[in-house]
Amino acid sequence: MSEKFTIEIITPEKSLVKTDASEVTIPSYEGEMGILKDHIPLITFLRPGIIVIMNKDKKNYYVEEGTVEFSNNNLLVLSSTAKEVLDLEKNSLNTMISEAEKKLSTSDVSDKEKYLLSYKISTLKEINR
Amino acid sequence: MPSLDDLKKRIKSVKSTQKITKAMKMVAAAKLRKAQENAEKGRPYSQKMQNIILNLTKSINDPLNAPKLLVGTGKDKTYLCLVLTADRGLCGGFNSNICKLAKSNFKKIISEGKELKIITVGSKGLDQIKREYGKYIIKKFSFKDKKQITFKEAEIIGKEIINLFKQNEFDKCILFFNNFKNVITQIPQAQQIIPVENNSSMDEKDTSFTYEFEPDEDEILEDLLPKNISTQIFKAFLENAASEQGSRMTAMDNATRNAGELVDKLTINYNRSRQASITKELIEIISGAESL
Numbered sequence: 001m002s003e004k005f006t007i008e009i010i011t012p013e014k015s016l017v018k019t020d021a022s023e024v025t026i027p028s029y030e031g032e033m034g035i036l037k038d039h040i041p042l043i044t045f046l047r048p049g050i051i052v053i054m055n056k057d058k059k060n061y062y063v064e065e066g067t068v069e070f071s072n073n074n075l076l077v078l079s080s081t082a083k084e085v086l087d088l089e090k091n092s093l094n095t096m097i098s099e100a101e102k103k104l105s106t107s108d109v110s111d112k113e114k115y116l117l118s119y120k121i122s123t124l125k126e127i128n129r
Numbered sequence: 130m131p132s133l134d135d136l137k138k139r140i141k142s143v144k145s146t147q148k149i150t151k152a153m154k155m156v157a158a159a160k161l162r163k164a165q166e167n168a169e170k171g172r173p174y175s176q177k178m179q180n181i182i183l184n185l186t187k188s189i190n191d192p193l194n195a196p197k198l199l200v201g202t203g204k205d206k207t208y209l210c211l212v213l214t215a216d217r218g219l220c221g222g223f224n225s226n227i228c229k230l231a232k233s234n235f236k237k238i239i240s241e242g243k244e245l246k247i248i249t250v251g252s253k254g255l256d257q258i259k260r261e262y263g264k265y266i267i268k269k270f271s272f273k274d275k276k277q278i279t280f281k282e283a284e285i286i287g288k289e290i291i292n293l294f295k296q297n298e299f300d301k302c303i304l305f306f307n308n309f310k311n312v313i314t315q316i317p318q319a320q321q322i323i324p325v326e327n328n329s330s331m332d333e334k335d336t337s338f339t340y341e342f343e344p345d346e347d348e349i350l351e352d353l354l355p356k357n358i359s360t361q362i363f364k365a366f367l368e369n370a371a372s373e374q375g376s377r378m379t380a381m382d383n384a385t386r387n388a389g390e391l392v393d394k395l396t397i398n399y400n401r402s403r404q405a406s407i408t409k410e411l412i413e414i415i416s417g418a419e420s421l
Contacts, residue, residue, distance in 0.1 A: 010177060012280045012363050014170035030344055043181065044343040045352050067353055069181050071340070078178055080280050 005037045005073040007053055009061060009082050016082050017061070023054040024075055026068055027119070035075060042070040048120035050085065050127075051077065060085040062127065064120060085127055097124045133406070136399040140392060147388035153219065154381035161312065161374035168309050168371040175364035178357050182325055184340070185350060196347070198291070198354040201324030202300045207244040209290070209299035209323075210234065213306040213365050214254025215373045216273045221380030223307060223315065223373055224253040230317040231305045235262055246299055250286065278366045280359070287359030294323060306365035307372035313379055315372035322361050325354075 007024050009016040024035045027049025035042075046068060051061040066079025103109065104117045131139075186199060212231045214224045231254075238245050247262060249255040250270045259266060268289065272282050290302060302323035307315045320326075342349055 010174045012171055012174045012360065013167065015173055028343060033343075041340045042343065043185065043340045043349055045349060067178070067181065067349075067356070069177075069184075069340075071184075076177055076181075078174060078181075 003037050005075060007075040007077070009051070009077040009079065011082050012080050016084070017053075019053065019055060021053045021055050025052040026077070027051070027063070028068070035070060037073060039070050042068070044068050046079065047116055049123050051082075062088060062123065088127060090128065093124055093128045097121060097128065100124070133399065133403060136395060136402065140395045140399060143388050143391050143395065147385055147392065150381045150384040150388060154378055154385060157374045157378040157381060161371065161378055164367070164371040164374050165309065168367040171364055171367045175360050178360045182353065182357055185346075185353070186325065196350050196354060198294065198323060199325055199350060202297070204300045205243070207246060207299040207301075208238050209246045209248065209293065209302045211248045211286070211290070211302065211304045211362070212250065212254045212258065213304070213369050214249070214251035215369070216252050216271060218253055219380065220373050220377035223376035224257065226315070226317045227305055227307055228254055228257040230319060231258065232261065234303065234305075234319060235265075278370065280363050283363035283366055284359045286362050287355060290323070290358060291355050304361065304365055306369045309368045309371040309375065312375045315376055320361065320365070322358055325357070
């Protein structure tokens with residue numbers, strides 16, 4: 001298959017993954033975005049969600065925020081919160097959900113934060129299922 | 130001439146000092162490996178982030194309306210210097226090297242008639258700088274109680290700096306830290322983080338294409354620039370942590386060696402004076418016997 005490009009997810013602590021992929025879905029700020037080979041150069045940032053890397057098999061990564069750059073068939077994801085979904089444990093998921101819900105219920109959150117938090121909660125619940 | 134007892138005591142004390150320095154060296158070596166790994170793993174993130182920003186800078190067509198964090202306020206009247214040092218001493222020239230570089234920069238800034246503001250991170254740097262430049266220090270951070278510095282700490286400082294910037298407290302921000310090259314070489318560095326410094330050595334060719342932005346350029350920059358500042362600070366933290374351990378390791382290694390040499394010298398002295406006293410006693414006995 002020649003229809004592949006490279007994807008790299010980097011966190012401040014380490015380089016999380018570097019692999020070939022045939023398709024990647026990212027939770028861009030304004031909606032899900034599927035990226036194939038020869039995409040136009042792109043810069044965008046992320047909302048909480050799941051990055052899906054399609055290669056021979058499917059891999060899921062949870063992110064809360066981050067920056068995405070695509071150029072020269074190289075997809076670069078910079079995120080300080082990226083984690084492989086399989087690595088997330090049920091207990092920590094539950095605490096993360098309750099923390100986010102608590103924050104959402106306090107009055108002094110801006111619309112933008114509300115938007116991000118609601119996505120965070122729904123994504124986490126999705127993983128938790 | 131010190132008595133035999135004195136020499137004995139000294140040898141004992143030097144030996145126990147040697148034990149301490151040896152232990153410190155081992156601890157530093159163990160910590161160094163981890164810190165070095167972290168620093169090396171953290172490098173791609175900050176580099177890529179800087180790259181994206183530089184690419185963005187080039188594609189901006191309206192520099193007048195660009196965010197101030199990127200292009201600066203257009204003035205260079207007030208400088209904010211962020212000096213990153215360790216919280217612990219006994220690490221050779223590590224802290225003094227950063228402070229020396231920082232001080233020479235301070236001097237330059239002041240002699241050019243510009244305003245100076247200082248933020249220190251780590252208690253050792255604060256001690257060295259406050260003697261001369263105490264009145265310029267506006268804030269001090271210390272993460273002494275933290276075992277390992279994470280991205281969160283860097284974000285705290287980053288936010289503080291951005292707040293100050295928004296209040297027009299300064300025009301330019303310079304970061305001082307030690308760049309970890311290898312175990313024995315650490316290079317103190319000054320890096321300008323606001324406005325973003327444009328590296329002209331970058332290849333212009335491969336960045337000539339224009340990006341598609343989503344949502345739009347300004348929003349992305351607004352999100353990215355503060356993040357970049359935290360990232361650069363975090364990178365400096367990691368480099369500093371590795372440098373500190375490397376520097377301590379070499380310093381303690383030297384101290385251990387020096388202590389060893391001192392012990393050897395003292396032992397020779399001790400043996401010599403012991404032999405002298407024996408010889409003296411023998412002479413006394415022999416000459417006493419002869420005179421009979």
